[in-house]
Amino acid sequence: MRPAQQSKSEGGTRMTRPLSHLDILEAESIHIFREAAAQFRKPVLLYSIGKDSTVLLHLARKAFYPQKPPFPLLHVDTTWKFRDMITFRDRAVAKLGLDLIVHTNAEGVARGVDPVRFAPSLYTDVMKTQALKQALDLHGFDGAFGGARRDEEASRAKERVFSFRAPGHRWDPRKQRPEMWRLLNGRLGTGETARVFPLSNWTERDVWRYILREKLEVVPLYLAAERPTVLRDGQLLVLDDDRMPLRDGERAVTRRVRFRTLGCWPLTAAIESSADTLEAAVAETMTSATSERQGRLIDHDQAGAMERKKQEGYF
Amino acid sequence: MRATVLRKPRDAHADAVAVKASAAQTARAAVLRDLDGVVHILTCGSVDDGKSTLMGRLLWDAADLPEDTRANLVAQAGPGGQPDVSLLVDGLVAEREQGITIDIAWRYFDAQQRRYVIIDSPGHEQYTRNMASGASHADVAIMLVDARHGVKRQTRRHAAILDLVGIRRVILAVNKMDLVDWSEDRFRAIEADFKAVTARFGFIEAQALPVAAKSGDNVARRSVEMDWYGGPTLLDVLARVPSRGRAAGGAFRMPVQTVVRGETDFRGLAGTVTSGRVAVGTVVVDSASGRRATVKRIVTMDGDLDAAVSGQAIVLQLDHDIDVSRGAVLAGEENLPTMAHSLDARLVWLSNVAFDADHGVLLRTATDLVPLASITMRSRLNLETMAESTGTICEPNDIVLADLVPARPVALDRFVDNRDTGSFVLVDALTGDTLAGGVVSGLVGQALAAEAGQFVLTDAVLARGVCAGVAVGSPEFRRRADEVALILKAAGVVARLDGGGR
Numbered sequence: 001m002r003p004a005q006q007s008k009s010e011g012g013t014r015m016t017r018p019l020s021h022l023d024i025l026e027a028e029s030i031h032i033f034r035e036a037a038a039q040f041r042k043p044v045l046l047y048s049i050g051k052d053s054t055v056l057l058h059l060a061r062k063a064f065y066p067q068k069p070p071f072p073l074l075h076v077d078t079t080w081k082f083r084d085m086i087t088f089r090d091r092a093v094a095k096l097g098l099d100l101i102v103h104t105n106a107e108g109v110a111r112g113v114d115p116v117r118f119a120p121s122l123y124t125d126v127m128k129t130q131a132l133k134q135a136l137d138l139h140g141f142d143g144a145f146g147g148a149r150r151d152e153e154a155s156r157a158k159e160r161v162f163s164f165r166a167p168g169h170r171w172d173p174r175k176q177r178p179e180m181w182r183l184l185n186g187r188l189g190t191g192e193t194a195r196v197f198p199l200s201n202w203t204e205r206d207v208w209r210y211i212l213r214e215k216l217e218v219v220p221l222y223l224a225a226e227r228p229t230v231l232r233d234g235q236l237l238v239l240d241d242d243r244m245p246l247r248d249g250e251r252a253v254t255r256r257v258r259f260r261t262l263g264c265w266p267l268t269a270a271i272e273s274s275a276d277t278l279e280a281a282v283a284e285t286m287t288s289a290t291s292e293r294q295g296r297l298i299d300h301d302q303a304g305a306m307e308r309k310k311q312e313g314y315f
Numbered sequence: 316m317r318a319t320v321l322r323k324p325r326d327a328h329a330d331a332v333a334v335k336a337s338a339a340q341t342a343r344a345a346v347l348r349d350l351d352g353v354v355h356i357l358t359c360g361s362v363d364d365g366k367s368t369l370m371g372r373l374l375w376d377a378a379d380l381p382e383d384t385r386a387n388l389v390a391q392a393g394p395g396g397q398p399d400v401s402l403l404v405d406g407l408v409a410e411r412e413q414g415i416t417i418d419i420a421w422r423y424f425d426a427q428q429r430r431y432v433i434i435d436s437p438g439h440e441q442y443t444r445n446m447a448s449g450a451s452h453a454d455v456a457i458m459l460v461d462a463r464h465g466v467k468r469q470t471r472r473h474a475a476i477l478d479l480v481g482i483r484r485v486i487l488a489v490n491k492m493d494l495v496d497w498s499e500d501r502f503r504a505i506e507a508d509f510k511a512v513t514a515r516f517g518f519i520e521a522q523a524l525p526v527a528a529k530s531g532d533n534v535a536r537r538s539v540e541m542d543w544y545g546g547p548t549l550l551d552v553l554a555r556v557p558s559r560g561r562a563a564g565g566a567f568r569m570p571v572q573t574v575v576r577g578e579t580d581f582r583g584l585a586g587t588v589t590s591g592r593v594a595v596g597t598v599v600v601d602s603a604s605g606r607r608a609t610v611k612r613i614v615t616m617d618g619d620l621d622a623a624v625s626g627q628a629i630v631l632q633l634d635h636d637i638d639v640s641r642g643a644v645l646a647g648e649e650n651l652p653t654m655a656h657s658l659d660a661r662l663v664w665l666s667n668v669a670f671d672a673d674h675g676v677l678l679r680t681a682t683d684l685v686p687l688a689s690i691t692m693r694s695r696l697n698l699e700t701m702a703e704s705t706g707t708i709c710e711p712n713d714i715v716l717a718d719l720v721p722a723r724p725v726a727l728d729r730f731v732d733n734r735d736t737g738s739f740v741l742v743d744a745l746t747g748d749t750l751a752g753g754v755v756s757g758l759v760g761q762a763l764a765a766e767a768g769q770f771v772l773t774d775a776v777l778a779r780g781v782c783a784g785v786a787v788g789s790p791e792f793r794r795r796a797d798e799v800a801l802i803l804k805a806a807g808v809v810a811r812l813d814g815g816g817r
Contacts, residue, residue: 020349066577187747
């Protein structure tokens with residue numbers, strides 16, 4: 001459904017091409033958005049500001065154009081997101097005239113749960129998993145769009161497009177509904193809610209390809225720039241503010257770095273890179289040697305970490 | 316006919332300007348450009364046949380895996396060890412511990428400018444439902460057998476499931492050829508058995524290949540051990556499967572998902588074109604009311620389209636309001652879906668709970684949701700013999716033939732004519748659980764407009780009447796059916812025979 005799919009020959013006859021793989025993925029995602037919006041009583045789009053959320057939001061807009069998406073955005077703010085992310089979030093939402101709900105786990109903040117002194121898994125549980133459950137319960141959302149992809153991690157590879165959560169947001173792999181053909185069954189049992197994954201069949205490369213094709217803006221952190229960094233446990237961390245004290249022997253060094261994935265800054269590793277345009281960064285990512293979750297420190301805890309997190313209700 | 320994307324010239328011009336690029340950008344564009352399409356591959360077979368190894372091998376040899384994934388496998392193998400490629404298609408922790416695959420897993424890889432999606436499904440009998448649901452998403456299926464054991468009863472059962480959910484292309488990978496000394500005779504014997512099994516189904520392509528997944532022979536690279544084999548490798552066969560979004564054939568169908576509104580009085584019907592083609596100026600009909608209108612605009616956020624084909628998600632603005640909303644199926648004037656009062660269906664029972672006639676059941680079609688007034692289980696299908704046994708019990712993993720009566724007429728096609736508007740799921744009204752997946756094999760109802768006033772005789776109707784007790788499709792069945800049609804004609808009722816038994 002892109003201009004690039006058509007060219008006009010000299011004679012003026014319209015030359016056409018078949019749908020590309022991105023056209024097919026786009027149409028499938030739009031279909032999912034429409035099915036969920038029609039079937040759930042009170043849907044919400046979980047917006048986490050990163051590249052996947054950017055694509056997700058763009059597809060949501062396409063799905064209901066010329067109408068605005070008929071649901072608000074929800075950002076679970078841990079208070080440790082990069083400042084650039086928050087700036088980007090507020091600008092994007094204002095530009096598109098969308099409703100944004102920001103939720104922070106106030107209890108977690110009161111208890112001083114941070115990613116510097118607490119184990120990443122505990123911090124993530126309190127400030128992300130619990131916070132998300134709180135927000136969904138508080139507003140009574142019954143269907144939450146998320147940007148998860150099946151190619152991200154082994155346990156995600158079996159995830160459904162409509163993923164059901166028992167009361168308490170628990171994910172039970174044996175309770176998931178089979179999905180056949182293009183049919184999506186969103187009828188909820190008592191106390192059930194659903195997560196909806198319109199990007200299920202996208203790969204990381206597709207997300208980048210699509211961002212380029214659609215000329216979407218992304219958080220500048222995805223592009224290389226001189227940033228204050230510290231090398232800790234073999235990972236490059238960017239010091240986004242002064243809340244994380246340096247350990248003995250550590251020192252802040254300005255390096256040219258960028259991110260492949262974005263999260264809470266003390267838990268997100270940067271890579272050294274000189275790719276300072278989107279095209280260069282994407283080209284680098286596409287030919288890169290590693291999978292993207294390398295940059296996420298919470299996933300390295302232990303084998304099957306993501307699966308356990310999911311059962312506990314992590315997005 | 317090729318699927319096409321038509322756009323207004325102004326957009327094409329704007330794009331041509333934007334496309335001006337430097338040499339460096341052109342080089343990058345080669346890496347970044349859209350792939351030519353998507354092909355979904357179902358893999359079925361049991362663990363013993365080496366399915367995970369075959370899929371892992373395909374990924375290892377043909378896909379551009381991240382280096383850390385490769386490095387991990389090499390590290391796990393230890394010095395001098397061979398990487399266990401089957402770990403590439405590994406899944407949930409619980410399954411890893413059990414050593415079997417119990418759910419469908421999705422994998423993605425790019426090769427030769429196309430996206431391949433591997434849908435890995437369990438092969439064991441008790442997982443018929445997982446296989447059926449996985450197969451419903453696939454364009455081609457790879458069935459796997461061990462060269463030492465050949466075609467088994469299971470292979471026959473798999474073929475029946477694939478056929479049921481609409482797969483048209485199947486590949487038999489005869490694996491572990493190394494263990495039968497790369498014997499051509501052995502392969503040819505299995506190939507002949509396979510042809511005999513598949514001949515009875517509606518496959519348009521059924522190909523057997525001799526492979527050795529462990530060493531990669533004839534997977535992505537030609538085997539040197541089997542020089543007697545001159546056919547394609549597995550990757551070659553997959554490369555010939557047509558992508559989705561290519562075939563624009565079939566009658567136009569667009570199940571309406573939702574209504575979108577815009578400024579002033581804009582009211583658009585949003586949906587995915589599931590079959591055929593629609594263009595500005597096309598007269599579309601709401602199959603429920605018979606009301607018609609002309610397509611005024613095909614709206615997308617990237618600009619209006621002149622036409623749209625199967626697979627595209629669009630918004631239609633009509634020249635006047637015909638009062639349709641979610642659940643309606645828009646069609647072209649010349650070919651409408653049937654407003655079904657009752658239907659014959661084949662069901663795959665997906666639920667853990669056996670069928671209970673006292674439970675409320677809903678019929679979920681493409682975009683409609685209708686309570687069922689009744690479900691009558693007619694017979695169970697034995698997938699190995701394809702014999703039907705009468706009985707009303709329906710348990711998990713069963714394939715059954717059933718008569719369904721919706722509480723109100725619902726727009727449907729026969730599955731063989733139209734996949735998306737000829738399939739449905741049954742939903743437990745109370746829990747919301749998906750109970751069964753189903754395909755429509757016959758419809759009783761009215762097709763408005765084109766078929767108004769015509770009486771449709773389906774196999775189901777006939778089997779309940781004059782053809783009761785006669786095998787569907789037998790010469791006697793056809794003779795009696797023709798007789799009924801003649802009698803009706805003589806009485807002034809226009810009748811049409813409809814059904815596989817003709």
